[in-house]
Amino acid sequence: MTLSPSGLREEIAEALRIATALDAEAKARLLDFEQGNADYPLDSFELDSLAMMEFCIALELSTGAQVSPAQIADGTTLVGIFDLVRRI
Amino acid sequence: MSLQLYRRLAPNRKTENQLNALHIALENRMTPIEAFQIAQMFAAPHENALPVLPELAENARRFAQSQMQQLATAGKPKPEGFRRQRIRKQMIRASDPAIPRREKTLILCFTGRAQRMTMPLAPFLQHLDASTMDAVVIYPKRAHLNLDYMLGFSGLGDNLYESIDRLPALLGMEDYARTLAIGTSGSGIPAVIAALRLGLPTAVAAVPNDPNDPRWFDVFGAPLPDELVRMAKSKPLPAIHVVYSPDNARDKTNAEALAQILPVSPFKILAPNVPNQILHAILGYAMSHGRLSELLDRTLFNSSLSKQEIT
Numbered sequence: 001m002t003l004s005p006s007g008l009r010e011e012i013a014e015a016l017r018i019a020t021a022l023d024a025e026a027k028a029r030l031l032d033f034e035q036g037n038a039d040y041p042l043d044s045f046e047l048d049s050l051a052m053m054e055f056c057i058a059l060e061l062s063t064g065a066q067v068s069p070a071q072i073a074d075g076t077t078l079v080g081i082f083d084l085v086r087r088i
Numbered sequence: 089m090s091l092q093l094y095r096r097l098a099p100n101r102k103t104e105n106q107l108n109a110l111h112i113a114l115e116n117r118m119t120p121i122e123a124f125q126i127a128q129m130f131a132a133p134h135e136n137a138l139p140v141l142p143e144l145a146e147n148a149r150r151f152a153q154s155q156m157q158q159l160a161t162a163g164k165p166k167p168e169g170f171r172r173q174r175i176r177k178q179m180i181r182a183s184d185p186a187i188p189r190r191e192k193t194l195i196l197c198f199t200g201r202a203q204r205m206t207m208p209l210a211p212f213l214q215h216l217d218a219s220t221m222d223a224v225v226i227y228p229k230r231a232h233l234n235l236d237y238m239l240g241f242s243g244l245g246d247n248l249y250e251s252i253d254r255l256p257a258l259l260g261m262e263d264y265a266r267t268l269a270i271g272t273s274g275s276g277i278p279a280v281i282a283a284l285r286l287g288l289p290t291a292v293a294a295v296p297n298d299p300n301d302p303r304w305f306d307v308f309g310a311p312l313p314d315e316l317v318r319m320a321k322s323k324p325l326p327a328i329h330v331v332y333s334p335d336n337a338r339d340k341t342n343a344e345a346l347a348q349i350l351p352v353s354p355f356k357i358l359a360p361n362v363p364n365q366i367l368h369a370i371l372g373y374a375m376s377h378g379r380l381s382e383l384l385d386r387t388l389f390n391s392s393l394s395k396q397e398i399t
Contacts, residue, residue, distance in 0.1 A: 021201055021234060021274070023338070048365040050202055053108045060105040068104045 003063060005082075009034050012081055015058035020051040039079040042072065059085065089172065090114055090122035091129060098139045098148065107144050111151045115208035116199070116227070119182055120167035123155040123210035158211035161375050168218040175258065176242040178229060182213055183222035189263040195388070196255070196267060196282055197225045198275030201233040205272040206294065207372035207380075215380050224259055228274070236274040236297055238307045247307060252282045261286070270388055272371060273297060276330075277312070280350070283326040284319035292387045294331040295339045295370050299346050313349045320350055328352040329387035335360050336367040355387050 003011060013034045016022070022030065026045055032038040047055060052069045060066055065085040072081070094114065101107040118126070130138065130152030140148040159167065170182035183192075195216065199205050205212055213223060232239050240251035244258070261267050269291045271279030276296025283291030304312035330352045332339040346352055357374060359367055366373055374380045 046363070046365040046368075048369055050112065050204075050369075051365070053105075053112060054202075057105045057109045057112075060103065066103045066105060069108075 006034075006036065008063065008082060008085060009036060009078075011062040012059065012078060012085070015055050015062060016045055016047075018058040019055035020045060020047055033078045039077045041075060041077050042081065043075070090118045091125040094126055094129075095139045099141070101144065102141065104144060104147055107140065107147055111148075115210070116203040117172065117180065117225075118155075118208070118210045119170040119172050120159055120210045120214040121169065122172070123159060123208075124167040127152045127155040127159075155210065158208060158375065159214050161211060161378055162214040162381065163378075164214060168214050168216065170213050170216075170218045170223070175224065176244070178227040179224065179242045181222060181224050181259070182209075182218075184218040187219055189222065189260065190265060191220065192264055193221045194259065194261060194264040194267040195221055195223045196269040196279065196288075197223050198237065198269070198271035198279045198282070199225060199227050200271070200273035200275050201228060203227050205270070205275075205371055206369040207375055211375055212371065212380075215375070215384060222264070226275075234274070235303070236301070237278040238303060248278055248281060249285065249308070252278075252285050255282070256286065268292075268388055270294070271296070273368065277346075280316070280326075280328055280346075281319065283328065284316065284323060287323040288326050290327045290329070290388060290390070292329045292331060293346065293352075295336075295368050296330065296332075296342055296346055298342045299349055316349050325351065327390070329355050329390070331355045331357070331370055331383065331387060333357045333359050333362075333367040333370060333373075335362060336364045338364070339368060339370075353387075355383065357383075 013030045016030060022045065029040050033040060052072065056067050056069055063085055065088040067084055067088065071084065097110055098107065101110055130149050138145055138148060169184045171185060173181045175181050197205060209225060216223060226241055228237060228241065237248045240247050242251065244251040244254045256262065267286065267288050269279040269282040269288055272294040274297050276293030277299055280291045280293050282288065299312050299316065301312065308315060328350055330343045330346055332343040334340045334356050335358065343354060347354065357370060371380060374383045
């Protein structure tokens with residue numbers, strides 16, 4: 001599945017929204033990322049192990065990229081996820 | 089049932105994420121007996137018989153091991169005898185049908201947006217006693233995961249209040265010796281509302297969401313705090329226990345906000361330097377530290393109000 005850069009950012013953001021409840025501040029950060037304005041560590045969205053699995057599941061469903069929780073290192077940012085999906 | 093389901097569905101899972109999705113769905117609904125059966129299947133020595141692709145066997149084995157580890161936290165020699173029965177969409181009853189309801193307590197379990205009470209269902213049930221308790225587990229509709237049940241559940245009425253008011257007839261609540269309610273995160277407030285509206289003796293709200301969330305006004309036309317006070321005046325006040333860690337700032341703020349509205353008994357778990365997301369999964373955190381039985385005894389099964397704290 002080929003997605004434009006903006007399309008892929010949208011899918012990453014949507015996968016995060018599916019995976020976990022986001023407060024207003026987190027939603028604003030995600031919107032920043034979606035619009036290509038900023039990058040944030042995935043840790044800042046406070047995903048527990050279950051939410052991390054849900055994130056990877058949602059990402060695979062929407063992009064076809066098989067990113068597993070184990071592939072996402074500590075400190076990975078949203079742009080890091082973007083690059084990872086593009087490489088797969 | 090889940091064992092057969094696993095045997096049927098797992099071979100079709102081609103990726104780790106697909107298998108994880110199956111594991112999560114099962115964990116949200118399996119009884120202790122079912123979790124035990126799956127763990128036993130993986131404990132058998134013939135790896136060729138495992139119903140997963142070879143490259144996913146390690147993932148599946150970890151899942152099976154975690155079932156046993158989680159059940160073991162209750163410290164019981166065998167799985168509790170709960171059988172799962174579907175009541176409606178997004179609602180199941182876990183019970184031992186051989187034991188009459190009049191001898192049992194019914195526990196209304198409201199799951200959060202992750203379709204669980206911050207921990208898998210089987211180990212939660214394993215911490216209950218199937219000979220004296222039934223559990224009805226309520227799940228949010230997929231399209232309503234972030235709405236804290238405001239629009240109701242299981243197709244019962246059009247909003248949370250209407251859904252709750254239909255529970256006694258649907259569940260045969262009058263057949264039970266008593267009914268209690270527990271909810272976590274987005275379902276913490278709904279559990280309190282259930283206790284208030286139905287006149288239950290006890291409610292547990294574990295890491296409840298913000299009671300001042302303006303969306304309640306949007307749905308019900310009145311601020312939730314006003315509604316809670318109004319409901320509290322119409323029936324005997326339940327013992328309301330609020331479970332949270334003061335080391336999670338947001339959960340602390342929300343718990344304190346609820347305490348500003350209703351008389352509640354705070355049950356605090358002190359855990360400095362533990363990440364917020366782990367502390368928010370508070371029942372799971374208590375389970376993994378061998379404290380869930382104590383937590384339930386001092387909250388759900390305790391009808392008195394007092395300040396409590398464990399470390």
